[in-house]
Amino acid sequence: MPTPKPGRPVRGSRTGRPIMAALDLLGRRWTLRVLWELRDGPLTFRALRDACEGVSPTVLNTRLRELQDGRIVEKTEGGYGLTPGGLGLSKALRPLDSWARSWAAPS
Amino acid sequence: MPTPKPGRPVRGSRTGRPIMAALDLLGRRWTLRVLWELRDGPLTFRALRDACEGVSPTVLNTRLRELQDGRIVEKTEGGYGLTPGGLGLSKALRPLDSWARSWAAPS
DNA sequence: GCGTTTCGCTACGTAAAGTGTAGCGGTAGG
DNA sequence: CCTACCGCTACACTTTACGTAGCGAAACGC
Numbered sequence: 001m002p003t004p005k006p007g008r009p010v011r012g013s014r015t016g017r018p019i020m021a022a023l024d025l026l027g028r029r030w031t032l033r034v035l036w037e038l039r040d041g042p043l044t045f046r047a048l049r050d051a052c053e054g055v056s057p058t059v060l061n062t063r064l065r066e067l068q069d070g071r072i073v074e075k076t077e078g079g080y081g082l083t084p085g086g087l088g089l090s091k092a093l094r095p096l097d098s099w100a101r102s103w104a105a106p107s
Numbered sequence: 108m109p110t111p112k113p114g115r116p117v118r119g120s121r122t123g124r125p126i127m128a129a130l131d132l133l134g135r136r137w138t139l140r141v142l143w144e145l146r147d148g149p150l151t152f153r154a155l156r157d158a159c160e161g162v163s164p165t166v167l168n169t170r171l172r173e174l175q176d177g178r179i180v181e182k183t184e185g186g187y188g189l190t191p192g193g194l195g196l197s198k199a200l201r202p203l204d205s206w207a208r209s210w211a212a213p214s
Numbered sequence: 215g216c217g218t219t220t221c222g223c224t225a226c227g228t229a230a231a232g233t234g235t236a237g238c239g240g241t242a243g244g
Numbered sequence: 245c246c247t248a249c250c251g252c253t254a255c256a257c258t259t260t261a262c263g264t265a266g267c268g269a270a271a272c273g274c
Contacts, residue, residue, distance in 0.1 A: 001230080006211030012140060012161045018207035023139045026203075029232065029260095032130045033119060045251050054119045056233045061252065070210075085210055092202035096133075099199040100125035103177075103192055104113030108259080136231095136261070152222050163262050168223060221270070231260065241250075 003069040025070060030055050030063050032093070035082075038073065039090045042081030110176040132177060137162050137170050139200070142189075145180065146197045149188030 004010040004025045006018035013020035026032055030052060037043060037051040049060060064080060067073035072086035082090055111117040111132045113125035120127035133139055137159060144150060144158040156167055171187060174180035179193035189197055 006207065012137070012159050014160070018211035019143070019204045020140075022203055022207040022210065023143060027134065027136050027139045029134050030119070032134045033127075036126070036130060046249090052119050053121070054233090056235090057252065058234090058254090059232055062232090072210075088206050088209065089203075092206040095199035095202065096129060096196075097126045099196050100113065100129040102195065103129065103179075104125035153220080161262090163264090164223065165225090165263085166261055169261090216274085217272105218274105219270105219272075222268095224267075225265085227263095229260105229262070231258105233258070234256095236254085238253075239251095242248090244245100244247085 003066045005070060025066065028063065028066070030059055031067070034060070034063055034067065035072070035086070035090055035093060038080065038082050038086070039093075042076045042078035044079035048080060110173045112177060132173065135170065135173070137166055138174070141167070141170055141174065142179070142193070142197055142200060145187065145189050145193070149183050149185035151186035155187060 001011070004021040006021045007016045008021070009016060010021050010024040012024065026035075033052050033055075034048065037048060043051060045057075045060070045064075048064075049055060049057060052060070064073060067086070068075070071083055072089055073080055074083045074086075075081075108118075111128040113128045114123045115128070116123060117128050117131040119131065133142075140159050140162075141155065144155060150158060152164075152167070152171075155171075156162060156164065159167070171180060174193070175182070178190050179196055180187055181190045181193075182188075
């Protein structure tokens with residue numbers, strides 16, 4: 001399965017709308033988690049593995065390649081880090097944390 | 108695989124932190140897309156299927172059960188709709204759209 | 215009543231994706 | 245050299261997703 005990109009058909013949408021590519025990409029296992037773990041700076045492959053306890057190196061590498069392909073993650077001196085665009089995505093994801101906390105609170 | 112919930116261990120995290128449960132839940136295929144499609148109001152099962160062109164009824168039903176289990180989606184007169192909590196999640200996800208558009212724009 | 219249509223959803227066989235362990239080749243330090 | 249990490253790959257296995265077919269229930273017209 002190729003890396004979803006804006007402007008091209010993705011799984012579940014032939015329109016090529018950016019949001020559809022994003023939803024496809026982020027809806028793959030561990031993708032959101034990896035972005036979350038990288039929010040405070042670069043991590044090495046092995047540190048990232050440890051942060052996402054239980055992810056297999058196969059999938060981690062696949063996800064990293066997809067994210068690099070989408071210019072969201074890049075290799076830096078300190079390991080894998082967010083690109084400027086990836087940083088924007090990470091910020092767009094922040095509200096999730098406060099939502100999750102309110103979700104956890106009893107209704 | 109059980110529905111991830113805050114306060115319990117989930118895939119990749121034994122801490123039970125709400126954000127981890129959220130990332131696990133949202134990182135399953137079609138989950139984000141379903142939430143996205145429900146943002147403007149309830150849809151019937153079949154309308155939802157059509158909106159997510161290509162999703163198989165098996166998976167759609169599984170995702171809907173998980174989302175209902177997490178009190179994010181509920182059955183209403185008009186089909187499947189967001190709960191108050193689900194509405195909050197939908198709002199927390201809004202920034203994704205504008206990010207995706209900037210992502211699509213050439214750097 | 216009786217066919218037709220639409221509904222939500224399940225069955226089930228196939229295909230794809232993710233998992234887990236082992237370990238390779240590379241680099242850096244002693 | 246030898247040890248100890250590093251990023252990453254191989255590969256057999258399990259889980260998840262896909263796709264088509266179709267069921268039973270309800271809602272319409274006739």
